[in-house]
């Protein structure tokens with residue numbers, strides 16, 4: 001049987017930096033919640049078999065109502081206290097699937113992921129990559145600062161900002177999380193970071209992202225999101 005691909009939309013956060021008084025994935029831009037924009041992008045992609053939503057505790061009913069109209073929306077499950085705990089919850093929900101299936105993890109807070117970006121992640125997985133990230137070049141000079149002083153300045157041309165979706169062979173991300181969850185020191189801000197730390201032998205391919213695929217994190221991002229949604233209603 002051909003490997004199947006599931007998209008997991010991570011919506012388990014509370015949106016503290018945005019400060020909207022409720023999880024930011026529930027706020028509307030262009031007349032629909034950020035979560036609906038994110039689900040729609042994967043629901044419309046022919047390479048995606050199912051979409052699983054991981055939602056913040058206390059908001060599962062709202063998420064189920066948002067997901068209901070989408071044909072490929074298969075489940076809404078409860079997330080954990082951190083992004084990695086939410087990914088781990090999704091992996092538990094996918095426990096019956098074979099290792100050769102593929103999984104894409106996407107932030108619900110990135111409402112404008114384009115079909116081309118998803119295409120590139122799937123193409124890399126089709127080509128045999130086990131872990132795939134999406135990146136855009138850094139525009140600013142990036143430095144490492146400790147205790148208020150610069151300790152290193154990596155050349156900007158090597159600096160890439162990661163976005164999502166991040167795609168994996170299911171067996172690979174499963175194995176990485178098995179080790180990660182056994183580590184009391186686990187700290188990671190994304191799923192490729194978990195593979196990089198716990199399966200260093202795995203090559204992480206980076207494919208081109210898009211400036212539109214930014215993460216709604218702070219109040220100014222909502223202004224930009226409203227503008228983009230009005231320019232390109234979906």
Ligand SMILES: Nc1ccn([C@@H]2O[C@H](COP(=O)(O)OP(=O)(O)OP(=O)(O)O)[C@@H](O)[C@H]2O)c(=O)n1
Nearest residue numbers: 010011012013014015016017081082086108109
């Ligand atoms: N426990 C968590 C934390 C985050 N996320 C998801 O991971 C994505 C990226 O996280 P971030 O932008 O940090 O979202 P929040 O955690 O909601 O924001 P904040 O850190 O400002 O509270 C979001 O779609 C968020 O819902 C998640 O599924 N589970």
Ligand SMILES: C[C@](O)(CO)[C@H](O)COP(=O)(O)O
Nearest residue numbers: 083107162163164189190215
């Ligand atoms: C996964 C991510 O969006 C890649 O840039 C980012 O690391 C999420 O970080 P956050 O702290 O959960 O916003």
